[in-house]
Amino acid sequence: MIPVEEARERILRALSPTAEEVVPLPAAWGRVLARPVVARLRQPxxxxxAMDGYAVRAADAVAGARLRVVGTAPAGHPFAGRIGPGEAVRLFTGAFVPAGADAVVIQEDTTAEGEDSVLIREPARPGRHVRRAGLDFATGETLLEPGRRLTARDVGLAAAANHPWLTVHRQPRIGILATGDEIFLPGEPLPTGGIVSSNSHALSAVVRAAGGDPLLLPIAPDDTHAIAAAAMAARHCDLLLTTGGASVGDHDLIQAALGPHGFALDFWKIAMRPGKPLIWGRLGDTPVLGLPGNPVSTMVCAVLFLLPALARLAGLPAGPPPLDIALAGTDLAANDRRLDHLRARTGRDASGRLVATPFPTQDSSMMATLARAEALIVRPAHAPAVPAGAPIEVILLERLGI
Structure with a gap:
């Protein structure tokens, strides 16, 4: 068995970001930027x-002064002339400040006297209520760097910088293959001994949450030819995920099925719980990640290995899931040689500190417990016993978006 950190590093070393593609701006949200966004203009x-009011020369706009209104300039309709001594131009928010003016007096500090005169009740200051040209950004300034998932704010910034298209990484295409004679789709009649397939649907949701494009393959029975045919059909994918068939039983057939078709095994078995029987290798040019069949094991492996792999494929920084510090909600026993991940609820103590309490039963088949869990308590190999209230490391599932 190899350590989790080594397994993750070997997976990431074998993966590269997907190719670039150009998408229209409305389709860019959630995509990973592949090329920098450089401002094509200055803003403003x-x-x-910055306000509705009057463009003035600050030297003229003293309290009690009456200025001659020589024009009106709504946003998008600049005043064509120049403001001279004793003159003002009626402005609205976003309108260009006319030449000759160096301040804006807001309308609340003025009294209009007919259409061509305004009384200044509060003195102006140079630059007051004026957004200077280039205040936000300058032409040629790099506004967004590659390797970031674009937010709604990023899309708005790219639009303001006059970009109708953006260059992003193609969404990773992930084939998902569930195996087993006993597996049936949700809603299908279940024969004696049959179970509903949940892993492939959970993994599909993980892939979507990480910005990937899942391809759910038909369930393959415990037959090497059927498994091989399904896997070969997914060789155009950026990554093939299998679930089930990764252990040591007579019916664990992933390696046996793919071996004759050029499958090259990198490693098998991780020193972790749950999720020890994990396969990593390559079927021709297609990376293959073989996950265990137990539902909780599958999802824990998705947290530790699939999410970093998806990040690397998408062009994002990739590494282990972030760890937070919590207080143990109960006594924790000493751990054995495998890195353990305990499903846990979280809460706050009287001081507002995060508390994580493991569920009393940690069986790797219990999806209901995993769905109720808010964190995974991380117990390193050979970790000593921990009393309630002691600090522990946790992975907060909400932070991962799954």
């Missing part, structure tokens, strides 16, 4: 008014 393009 000229000095603009």
């Amino acid at each position: 393009p000229q000095d603009v008014s």
